[in-house]
Amino acid sequence: MYDVFEKAGHSLFLVGGAVRDRLLGIPQSDVDYATDAQPGAVIDILSDTGIKVIPTGIRYGTVTAIYPGTHGKAEITTFRSSEVYRRGSRFPSVEFGGTITQDLKRRDFTINAMAIDSSGKLIDPCGGKRDLEKKLIDTPGNPDTAFLDDPLRILRAYRFAAKLGFSIAERVRQSARNFSTELSTISAERKYKEFTGILTVEQGERTVEALSMMKQDGVLLKVVPELEHLFIIDGLKQGRYHTGDAWHHTLEVVSQVPPVAVLRWAALLHDSAKGLVRYVDENGEPHFHGHERLAEKIANSVAERLRFSRVDKRALSVLVKNHMRPILYRSNWKNSAVRRLMRDVDDQIENLFVLAEADIKAHTGEYVEKSLKSLQELKERVSRQNMGRIIPAEMGQNLHAMGFEGPVIGTILRMLEEMTDDGILPANPTVDQCFSALWDKQSKMLKESEQSSS
CATH class of the missing domain: 3.30.460.10 (Beta Polymerase, domain 2)
Structure with missing residues (x-):
């Protein structure tokens, strides 16, 4: 050349x-x-x-x-x-x-x-070359000028530090603190790409170091302001099987999942709503009931604002919403409950297991061994499930002939599948049995509506 x-x-x-x-x-x-x-x-x-x-x-x-x-x-x-x-x-x-x-x-x-x-x-x-030898991230000139010319360079400093295992010059970090508000002028696509680059550094501990620096420098909330709901409980204990607060637990989970974008994002946001639901019982033990449902809303907000792809947004939502389900698994679950989990998370089942395992390992004591054993049992049960067609194909054809549109037909078929999981319908129902169950459900809903209106 x-x-x-x-x-x-x-x-x-x-x-x-x-x-x-x-x-x-x-x-x-x-x-x-x-x-x-x-x-x-x-x-x-x-x-x-x-x-x-x-x-x-x-x-x-x-x-x-x-x-x-x-x-x-x-x-x-x-x-x-x-x-x-x-x-x-x-x-x-x-x-x-x-x-x-x-x-x-x-x-x-x-x-x-x-x-x-x-x-x-x-x-x-x-x-x-000198800075390579010193393992230092520094700017050629005044970092203030560099960051004003392109504020995304603030995030790039943390990304290169994580990627290469370098430190960031103090003058560069000070400038990042001073001009972090300029990140609001950067397009969502550029912020997403650069921040995801930080999250997906192969060595998880380096990603954690970068995130910790960003939090200290006041940069992290400029990119993911939704994390404020997690930071409001900084320093407060979680449960008896946690060694630190929710933020440090989050960092440990981030470090344990593979460097796959949707997994690292899910690890970062899975407990993001804990500050909104935390309460302490009469024995002084903290609880976070329902945090996963609010965390899903937070994750959706992040994905929408940073313009995730449709596929990644759905995957993130599914993982955050369902991250507690494998952890709460018990041996007395019916096969229908296992199939419902599989159906709800669909192609994210393996990622969900990876996230759950990292979440469990970020705990301490007897909880870890016991929970990992339960998770393994769930994995084995999932592998044995037959998720083939259980609703006859003719059902969809009949619904179409009755004038129902594709999305509505899909919703009805999923409803029928859930009825088989719940035992309302047999494992392989006939078309007549499916329609009978639908009529019964409709009648019940109408009756409940009439009772509530009266």
Whole structure:
């Protein structure tokens, strides 16, 4: 790639994360270059040499090159002399031009402000190599300016600290405290992506360290203000099998689940309503009855505000709402109760078990061994359940012929399945038995309505 640009009379430099990871000995997944060539010229240079070009961010000076044969990708960006994000926008306002040194100095952190030229020489105007050795996250210039240019860099500081196991320079943390309110100007999509990056760092303990720093610095509530319902009971004990308060229990659960986005989010929010329902009985023991139902509402609020995908929003809601059910399992559950759990959580059953196991392990004493044993029994019972069709296919066809629409038919069929779980209907009911049960249910509802109105 260097030769291609040099022959065209332009300079090219390997930059950013690719340089950082090379110096750290980390396998490189992203390859980024910077060049003095304007975006249009970059496309011409690559196209003339038979390299496929995708104008992924041509407006912002970035194109993606697809290497012939290997299909490897590289992003090539024209030198930027400035880059500022408008309030609420996902896209920067950029100015092209300048030198490689100017381009590097306007980057987010010193460890990302290095380049390698065609001869292999390291260009490091901001001390990035030094900070790599010190394991330090710092900005090339004044962090106040860096965070005002793009407040999302506040979250990026914690993400890189978690990803690399680095500390954050005190001046950077102080600036994060001072300008954390600027995060309100960042688009929901950018905040979600960056914060999820913090949550899904492979080493759970590093995610916990980052979340703890964010809480201390007043940043966490700027991203997830719904956690205030958890923080209002900071320092207050939970139950006899807990070693700390609800927040520290939450952090332990986060650290124990795998680095899967929906699982880490569910771990973060599963107890988010405990501060709203906490009460202490006459023996001084705290209780949190119904916290999972309110936590589901909180999780839905977070997912809506940060614009989770529809699939992830549903999964998060299901996991938070049902996180207590595997923990409360007892051997005397009927098979119908096991099937109802399976039906309610659907494709999230395995994730629910993972969350429940992490929740149990975040306790102490005899509770842990006993609860893990019960959870294993539930898993085995779930694996033995036959969740095939129990309502005859003709039932749906008859309902359609009667004029019912698809969503309504689905609701009625699920109602009939629940009736089989409850023993109102036999395991494999006939169509006549299904209709009879529906008429009986309707008659009962009408009778109850008449009694309440009188």
